[in-house]
Amino acid sequence: MGALRKLGFLTIGLFDGADPRAGHETTLEVIELGERLGFDSAWVRHRHLQYGISSPVAVLAAASQRTSRIHLGTAVIPLGWENPLRLAEDLATVDVLSGGRLNPGVSVGPPIHYDAVKEALYPDTAEAEDFSYTRVRRLLDLVRGERASTFGGDEGFEVFSDRVQPHSPGLGSRLWYGGGSLGSARWAGENGMNFLTSSVVKAEQSEDFAEVQLSHIREFRAHHPEGDKARVSQGLVVIPTDSATAEQRAKYEAYAESRTPRTTTPQGPQRMMFAPDIVGTSTEIADRLHAHAAFREVSEVAFALPFAFDPPDYTQILTDIATHLGPALGWQPGQ
Known part of the structure; x- marks a missing residue:
């Protein structure tokens, strides 16, 4: 697809349960830093009943006022x-x-640990809830302005709309589906969404991560109305060390090594494949990405920041991505 056009990053936004404000503030500061460094996008993970961002829409509302x-x-x-x-x-x-x-x-499927949480989440409808793609279709239709009510008009002093308000006309074209299988890639394409592919995929036709991810990207575009122009963002974990201290480099290498065993073979009954974390200089990382079959098919990325690092580490990593790795991949701010 040529040079990298859009450079983004993803953060999980961890916090201490005894002091949750500090962690949320750090997440907002990381997003502000990303803007100053010229990143095109900042993404947050979603974590329910964990010590990560449980309400990303609220966090991004705050971020929207600081960027x-x-x-x-x-x-x-x-x-x-x-x-x-x-x-x-x-x-x-x-x-x-x-x-x-x-x-x-967005993505679909039953909530994680559903049997443990369903009485709190859906006490009256737990067995009737539909966790299929129909749920995404409902969201798409509502965001894109389809009718949400059979009633609209004046009632006394109040005025009612028959569709979701406020209506933001461009939002429907900026909805993404996060998928890791051929089926999800196909569905996202058929429904005109954008496609997020991450460091986790389902090994369906191969046990080579890059080959699997490439098959998903091509399946998505083959079924999307815009074909090869349909937007795909790749989200691997990359950790550049250009300006890292010796202590940071040792930490990063140990982190990646601890996660390597899960990348060698498909994991669990779903046969999930995990991409290895890529640690090294920006030149070394760029060489590995240029050799990655799926990366060569995309022009947008949202590199995932590692879990549980310290704020100075994230500052160093993001700075190196923006000033060294991005340019090595052909990216320029403001493209």
């Missing part, structure tokens, strides 16, 4: 936890507040 240019995304909101109509209202509100910079990424 002016950088696009803000979710990777991803698991829709099994959400009411599509209410989520559509929240997404549209934040998109309006941000000036049209929101990029919501």
Whole structure:
């Protein structure tokens, strides 16, 4: 696909349960730093009943008021936890507040540990909830302005709309599906979404990560109305060490080594494949990415920041990505 056009990053936004504000503030500061460094997008993960961001839409609402240019995304909101109509209202509100910079990424499936949480989440409808792609379709239709009610008009002093308000016309084209299988890639393409592919895929036709990811990208574009022009963002973990201290380099290498065993073979009954974390100088990382079959098919990335590092580490990593790795991949700010 040529030179890299859009450079983004993804953060999980961890916090201490005894002092949650500090962690959320750090996440906002990281997003502000990303804007100053020229990144095109900043994405946040979604974590329910964990010590990570449980309400990314609220966090991005705050981020929208502390930034002016950088696009803000979710990777991803698991829709099994959400009411599509209410989520559509929240997404549209934040998109309006941000000036049209929101990029919501979503996925479907039952909530994790559903049997343990269903009585709190859906006490009356747990067995009837539909966690299929139909849930995404509902969200798409509502965000894109389809009718949400059979009633619209004046009632006394109040005025009612028959579709979600506020309506943000461009938001429908900035919805992303986070998929790791051929089926999800195909569905996202058929429904005109953008496609997020990460460091986790399902080994369906191969046990080579890059080959599997490449097959998903091509399946998505083969079924998308825009074909090869359809947007795909890749989200590998890369850790450049250009300006890292010796202590940081040792930490990064130990982190990647501890995660390497899971990358050698498919994991679990779903046969999930994990991409190795890439640690090294920007030149070394760029060489490995240029040799990566799936990377060669994309022009947008959202490199994932490692879990549980310290703020100075994230500053160093993001600075090196923006000033060394991005340019080595052909990226220029403001493309």
